[in-house]
Amino acid sequence: xTIDTQASDADLIARSLAEPEMFTAVFDRHSAEIxxxxxxxxxxxxxxxxxxETFLAAFQSRNRYDGGWPDARPWLFxxxxxxxxxxxxxxxxxxxxxxxxxADGPTPDHGDRAAERVTAEQLGPRLATAVAALPQQDRxxxxxxxxxxxxxxxxxxxLGTTVGAVKARLHRIRVRMRRELGGGNPINEEYDDx
Amino acid sequence: xxxxxxxxxxxxxPPPAELDALRLATRQQFVAGTASKRTGPRWRMPVLAGGxxxxxxxxxxxxxxxxxxxxxxxxxxxxxxxxxxxxxxxxTVHEYADGTVTIYLRQYxxxxxxxxxxxxxxxxAIVRPIPWVHRTVVLPVAGHQQKKAGNHALPGTAAPTxxxxxxxxxxxxxxxxxxxxxxxxxxxxxxxxxxxxxHTSALFLAFMANVPAGSGTSxxxxxxxxxRNTAVPACVPVRLASKSGPAPELAPKVKTRPTAAPKAP
Numbered sequence: 001x002t003i004d005t006q007a008s009d010a011d012l013i014a015r016s017l018a019e020p021e022m023f024t025a026v027f028d029r030h031s032a033e034i035x036x037x038x039x040x041x042x043x044x045x046x047x048x049x050x051x052x053e054t055f056l057a058a059f060q061s062r063n064r065y066d067g068g069w070p071d072a073r074p075w076l077f078x079x080x081x082x083x084x085x086x087x088x089x090x091x092x093x094x095x096x097x098x099x100x101x102x103a104d105g106p107t108p109d110h111g112d113r114a115a116e117r118v119t120a121e122q123l124g125p126r127l128a129t130a131v132a133a134l135p136q137q138d139r140x141x142x143x144x145x146x147x148x149x150x151x152x153x154x155x156x157x158x159l160g161t162t163v164g165a166v167k168a169r170l171h172r173i174r175v176r177m178r179r180e181l182g183g184g185n186p187i188n189e190e191y192d193d194x
Numbered sequence: 195x196x197x198x199x200x201x202x203x204x205x206x207x208p209p210p211a212e213l214d215a216l217r218l219a220t221r222q223q224f225v226a227g228t229a230s231k232r233t234g235p236r237w238r239m240p241v242l243a244g245g246x247x248x249x250x251x252x253x254x255x256x257x258x259x260x261x262x263x264x265x266x267x268x269x270x271x272x273x274x275x276x277x278x279x280x281x282x283x284x285x286t287v288h289e290y291a292d293g294t295v296t297i298y299l300r301q302y303x304x305x306x307x308x309x310x311x312x313x314x315x316x317x318x319a320i321v322r323p324i325p326w327v328h329r330t331v332v333l334p335v336a337g338h339q340q341k342k343a344g345n346h347a348l349p350g351t352a353a354p355t356x357x358x359x360x361x362x363x364x365x366x367x368x369x370x371x372x373x374x375x376x377x378x379x380x381x382x383x384x385x386x387x388x389x390x391x392x393h394t395s396a397l398f399l400a401f402m403a404n405v406p407a408g409s410g411t412s413x414x415x416x417x418x419x420x421x422r423n424t425a426v427p428a429c430v431p432v433r434l435a436s437k438s439g440p441a442p443e444l445a446p447k448v449k450t451r452p453t454a455a456p457k458a459p
Contacts, residue, residue, distance in 0.1 A: 031217060036208065039216070040205045047216055051216075051220045056224060056227040124200075124204050127197070127200060143201070146197075146202050146205070147201065147202065173197075178197065
């Protein structure tokens, strides 16, 4: 078996229907990213299991993959989100722990974005509270954009919705969070990555 | 700064070593899951019957086998420069793009193949089997090695005929940089960073290989260490007891001290 390292995920997944080992390359390309995301949301205890479950579910449903998406990230993150959903209590505890850790004080290594990081850490406990208070679907969308760094289009594909719906929901989420964080500065910039 | 970037800065990130270990464990669980979904809900690494290679089993059952180069065929060993994963029934060696190599030992077996595979990954590896027999032995070496193998050796059990009791190891800082032992007992996980092993050093690993199950002893195995040089360590022979006689007791170590000279008045 040879794997073309330049092949798109869609090509590899299509080939994996006849040659299952082709899915190896998809795993190797994206497992670290999915693992980091699951780790951030659920912590180290479940990161391994949930990531493996994500790829197993992907492997088993690869015959339903939409070949129109060359990059499998949105599809994989969508599956990961559904797997994470089964561990709501763990995530709630994780957010409480995050809030406590942030309340204990800033971490020392801020690198070249020291000012922004200090600001984030000062507001961190309130931010964690606000994230925990979001409805689940809103939290999933926000964290796909913030922690998985998906674009609006990718987040929409992951959640099975439209880009317009994602934009509208994100706007609503940000308004709500801004209100809970006290409004005004420093949260006064538009998120214009799209 | 907005909510998105603030949240991004607060994302919990695993330390690199933990991420390595998690990636390896995830990979193993994924492989096992693709295999055992056919037979049961629990994920287990497939245990292959003797003589049946992983490749043959994979072909027969449609099991996903993680390989990423033609050389990386389960049950076979690459001759040079493989990339990706080599899977055998006994162990899995995976080379990551950043050069990190992980070793997953399911069984103590095939040390020669493991050495060849590690060398193909650019690691000057020395993997040695610790010879063993079904005998009662008394180890002449001191310390934990004696406790580990000697005191538990009973007639009819597998016991080493020599042990690598004294290896000339590189400094601890080199060990820590080059080797992470995620789990030492079988199934064992080791993370090796070849770039951190000095060119004048070698990675050394030894274990009692192919001990049949139920031999009445656990395998003696050394954790991987970076040697100070590339010389193969000597395996110190152990004294074998009589086959027919009772297992001799280990003589208690008596430390003798020179009698103190009487103090001068």
